[in-house]
Amino acid sequence: MNLVVGATGFLGSDICRRFLQQNQSVRALVRSTSDPAKVAALQSLGAEIVTGDLKDPASVAAACQGVRAVISTASVTISRQAGDSIQAVDLEGQLNLLNAAKAAGVSHFVYVSYSGNIDIACPLSTAKRTVEQRVQESGLTYTILRPTNFMEVWLSPVVGFDAANANVVVYGSGQNKVSWISLGDVAQFAVESLTNPAARNAVLELGGPEAISPLEVVKMLESATRRTFTVQHVPEEALQAQLVAATDPIQQSFAALMLATAQGDAIDMTATLQTFPLRLTSVEDFVRR
Numbered sequence: 001m002n003l004v005v006g007a008t009g010f011l012g013s014d015i016c017r018r019f020l021q022q023n024q025s026v027r028a029l030v031r032s033t034s035d036p037a038k039v040a041a042l043q044s045l046g047a048e049i050v051t052g053d054l055k056d057p058a059s060v061a062a063a064c065q066g067v068r069a070v071i072s073t074a075s076v077t078i079s080r081q082a083g084d085s086i087q088a089v090d091l092e093g094q095l096n097l098l099n100a101a102k103a104a105g106v107s108h109f110v111y112v113s114y115s116g117n118i119d120i121a122c123p124l125s126t127a128k129r130t131v132e133q134r135v136q137e138s139g140l141t142y143t144i145l146r147p148t149n150f151m152e153v154w155l156s157p158v159v160g161f162d163a164a165n166a167n168v169v170v171y172g173s174g175q176n177k178v179s180w181i182s183l184g185d186v187a188q189f190a191v192e193s194l195t196n197p198a199a200r201n202a203v204l205e206l207g208g209p210e211a212i213s214p215l216e217v218v219k220m221l222e223s224a225t226r227r228t229f230t231v232q233h234v235p236e237e238a239l240q241a242q243l244v245a246a247t248d249p250i251q252q253s254f255a256a257l258m259l260a261t262a263q264g265d266a267i268d269m270t271a272t273l274q275t276f277p278l279r280l281t282s283v284e285d286f287v288r289r
């Protein structure tokens, strides 16, 4: 049995789907407040549903019973309820889960963090790096996945990149390269981590097949759609000022992530692909889709 925490999220739901397609059993941790349609979708795929919350150690302890592997993608960055915070969920909640996994004798812990190139201090980075360290010290077999920006999120209207309306917001100059990765590929790495020896006690930096700048993505879209895009830049200085001015931990973390995106995040996947021979989705594939 594999326990997926964050199962109603973009990445977690895709991980559940991939396990179930391979006839691997999945227990999906959802919350009493989770979107019922997302819970029903997990159920119809064949997942066993367990209700819990990372802030509630007893619920995660119960969820870990009889589990072989835990895969945690949960985060409050986008999906938040009353009482959720980076400190309570991304930090303490993930540590509750790690402790519960250890106590229950789980054999493999897969933790989804983010790219090691994101080194701008912010509460989310503190939480991610602290949990990574505790996972590594836990004595459990672990895999830490450090993906860069998901193309489905960072090249979407959620962050102002509205390709359908040929109107995009670009952070910084738009000239620094990012190895945008498809979340489906991150999900595939998570699933294969349980069986691929190269993922045992490993930290994997994950990017897509090529590093390309936001302005190159815009050019690609312009030629695919035969439209001229309006590009609005948010200068790095403005992002820096936003980071300094933010008082809320989530706003600080968003400002840091936008700034990190502006500064670029190129990840060379050559060595990783030798042990994980996946065909990674390119931005061009994504644009065509």
Ligand SMILES: NC(=O)c1ccc[n+]([C@@H]2O[C@H](COP(=O)([O-])OP(=O)(O)OC[C@H]3O[C@@H](n4cnc5c(N)ncnc54)[C@H](OP(=O)(O)O)[C@@H]3O)[C@@H](O)[C@H]2O)c1
Binding pocket: 005, 006, 007, 008, 009, 010, 011, 012, 030, 031, 033, 034, 035, 052, 053, 054, 055, 073, 074, 075, 076, 077, 078, 079, 080, 084, 089, 093, 112, 113, 114, 115, 146, 147, 148, 149, 150, 151, 153, 154
């Ligand atoms: N987006 C990117 O570009 C990117 C890049 C690198 C790494 N990542 C990392 O990838 C991971 C997955 O991202 P995503 O886009 O799939 O996130 P998402 O769609 O926002 O999903 C977050 C999940 O966490 C759950 N959750 C939140 N608080 C919880 C709590 N207190 N207890 C239990 N579950 C809780 C949510 O459940 P509810 O539905 O009940 O709220 C949801 O299932 C995150 O850790 C993120 O930091 C993302």
